[in-house]
Amino acid sequence: MAAAQVSPPPPPPPPPPLYLGFDFSTQQLKVLVIDGNLNVLHQDNVQFDSELSDFRTQGGVHIHSDRLTVTSPVLMWVKALDLLLDKMKRAGFDFSRVRALSGSGQQHGSVYWKRGASETLNQLSPDQDLFQQLQDSFSVSDSPVWMDSSSSQQCLDLQAAVGGALRLAEITGSRAYERFTGNQICKLRQTRPDAYQDTERISLVSSFAASLFLGDYAAIDYSDGSGMNLLDIRTRSWSEVCLKATAPHLDQLLGAPLPSTSVLGPVSSYFVHRYGFSETCRVVAFTGDNPASLAGMRLQQGDIAVSLGTSDTVFLWIQQPRPALEGHVFCNPVDWQAYMALLCFKNGSLTRERIRNECAGGSWEVFSAALRNTPLGNNGNIGFYFDTMEITPPAVGVYRFDGDDNEVSSLSSQVEVRALVEGQFLSRRLHAESLGYSIIPGTRVLATGGASCNTEILQVLSDVFNAPVYTIDLSNSACLGAAYRALHGLVAESGVSFFDVLKTAPEPQLVATPHPTAPQVYDQMLKRYARLEERVLQESRS
Incomplete structure (x- = not known):
């Protein structure tokens, strides 16, 4: 009589997927990890002043001699991401479980990509870190940030061009502010024309960070784009009159804005080969820290x-x-x-x-x-x-x-x-x-x-x-909001609301x-x- 065949035990179920939220804030880069049940499983950070002291920032910024100009080194943010992902890797974090990631950036900061930088982003080698490969990718090494108040004249010029401060607020949601990106771009074009001419793409801090993960230029999302004095908040497209008053051909440098819930594409193969991300991991549009906090709340x-x-x-x-x-x-x-x-x-x-x-x-x-x-x-x-x-x-x-x-x-x-x-x-x-x-x-x-x-x-x-x-x-609301938005982004196009996804979040x-x-x-x-x-x-x- 033949022995009964014993069927092999079923394979264990795959570990549940994870969702990453990053926050590129003024003084640090933070990451927070949630699972599908909205449990926070992991948090980490890189402090710019202490862990990246070679950039010599105070509070994450450089305050210039006029006391009005305030900037941050764009390569410091790049190096911080290298350092943060390496920390997670050393801690044994399993990147292959990440289904989607999103993030936030300090609002109003701007990044100027040099001509040819998109090719570099597309061809990153997993054998080297991002900092080494992006050394020559920015036409402006120090990015203007939200603390900058050196563009008063450009604010007056923009308001005059559109018909006054209230008219500008009706179009863009705010009167002209020195820290807002449009006025910073205008000042750069006027004071550093060579750097402006050498610029291939202008990102916000949020879309710059998304670009690193995407391996290509990421679109500016509607919500963070509203903090630029350039976006018509009702049509959700760039305002022609504001663009014209700021700089020629600016729409080409900014790219078309996208809904904040957009899936931008899969994570770059660089992160697949260097850190073990899954090829199916999606990058959801990054947004500003204040909008991300609204999502986190x-x-x-x-x-x-x-x-x-x-x-x-x-x-x-x-x-x-x-x-x-x-x-x-x-x-x-x-x-x-x-x-x-x-x-x-x-x-x-x-x-x-x-x-x-x-x-x-x-x-x-x-x-x-x-x-x-x-x-x-x-x-x-x-x-x-x-x-x-x-x-x-x-x-x-x-x-x-x-x-x-x-x-x-x-x-x-x-x-x-x-x-x-x-x-x-x-x-x-x-x-x-x-x-x-x-x-x-x-x-x-x-x-x-x-x-x-x-x-x-x-x-x-x-x-x-x-x-x-x-x-x-609210101790980590921007980071938490970014992780929530990564989870929601995967189902947003099918009409599932943000709040349906977050029903089990703590009240x-x-x-x-x-x-x-x-x-x-x-x-x-x-x-x-x-x-x-x-x-x-x-x-x-x-």
């Missing part, structure tokens, strides 16, 4: 994110933009039919700390008690606290008003504490609404940053916005709900605040 329609740090930053998801002279409107990185807005306020935590020291004896407990012991609306007392020149609105000084709109020189300590906090959040709401934000059913306020651990401050935030406040950990924590009387108090107070802000602006100018 999983902000939805009607949501507002408020980062309470040294400066306060407000992120918004909006459907119908109303660009203004303050703030920025960008194309949304996860929904091409929507928009995101960004507002920055210089007088944030440092101003709160000053009032804490002066009115609460340096104690956050006393400061919080003052908020608990004073009524919503502060009996009509309103304060404006601009210790340094504010961005939104452009005013400086401290201004206090009583319930009859009379300016007063002082308030009691407890009233002053509430006047500060209410005033800050009324300002955030007023300027958010001016850009197209509206409170809708289901609106959430997501709070992050240092002051988000103070429940009394968050209660005022909830009351002023008449919306529940949640806290969210933010509910910390405050609005008082029932908040709408009747603050809807009226907001109108008063807007009128008084106009007065403050006039006083500040005089």
Whole structure:
């Protein structure tokens, strides 16, 4: 009798796929790895100043003698990527499991590829690192970055060419800013014509980084492209009038912009042979760090994110933009039919700390008690606290008003504490609404940053916005958003929404709900605040 044949055991299932998110930020290059269940499995980074000290940066940048020009060495970013991938390889990371990767870059930085650089990118040898092979690939060795403020004249020229600052904001989402890429390109063309003539392609930091992985020039995505003063945010194409005012033949140097969810192509064979990436690994368009943070926070329609740090930053998801002279409107990185807005306020935590020291004896407990012991609306007392020149609105000084709109020189300590906090959040709401934000059913306020651990401050935030406040950990939001976008990019073209892909992501924590009387108090107070802000602006100018 023949022995029964034993069938071999089935092969083990392949390990689950992974998704990489990179963040080329000002001071470091970071990577974060997630699996299909959105678990964070690996993180690493390269610090530019300490690990790449031969580039002699401070805070990742070179500040030039005029104090206005601020740049970063483009080859430092290249070398950082070599170093980061080598670290991962030494740690035993299995690159063959990576199904898709994406990334973010500090917004507004620009990279100038030299003539012939595309050939070099196409023919990279896996036997050498990127730094060795790209030595001669850039017509400008130090890239202008977001801290640069040396292009004031070019900003004035651009605004004049299109019909004024507000007209430029209506087209591109922002008035002219010195750090915005179009004005930096214009300055380079005027001051370094030879370098400009020798340029084959202009990338943002984000599309430059994507180009390294692609082995070819990567398109600028709509969202990061919105931070250039060049993209028409409604047609999502380059604005002819802005291009013409900036530089000749600029559309050829920029290439056509693409949706932020686009799959650009497979990873370059260089990474397949040098690090063991799969040939099927896809590169999803990289975007700016602020749009990537919006993705990392999983902000939805009607949501507002408020980062309470040294400066306060407000992120918004909006459907119908109303660009203004303050703030920025960008194309949304996860929904091409929507928009995101960004507002920055210089007088944030440092101003709160000053009032804490002066009115609460340096104690956050006393400061919080003052908020608990004073009524919503502060009996009509309103304060404006601009210790340094504010961005939104452009005013400086401290201004206090009583319930009859009379300016007063002082308030009691407890009233002053509430006047500060209410005033800050009324300002955030007023300027958010001016850009197209509206409170809708289901609106959430997501709070992050240092002051988000103070429940009394968050209660005022909830009351002023008449919306529940949640806290969210944003320590690595740009990197996490890039990894989420890599995962979503693979299914975006088939119509699967970003939020369907991220259903299992951890939820933010509910910390405050609005008082029932908040709408009747603050809807009226907001109108008063807007009128008084106009007065403050006039006083500040005089």
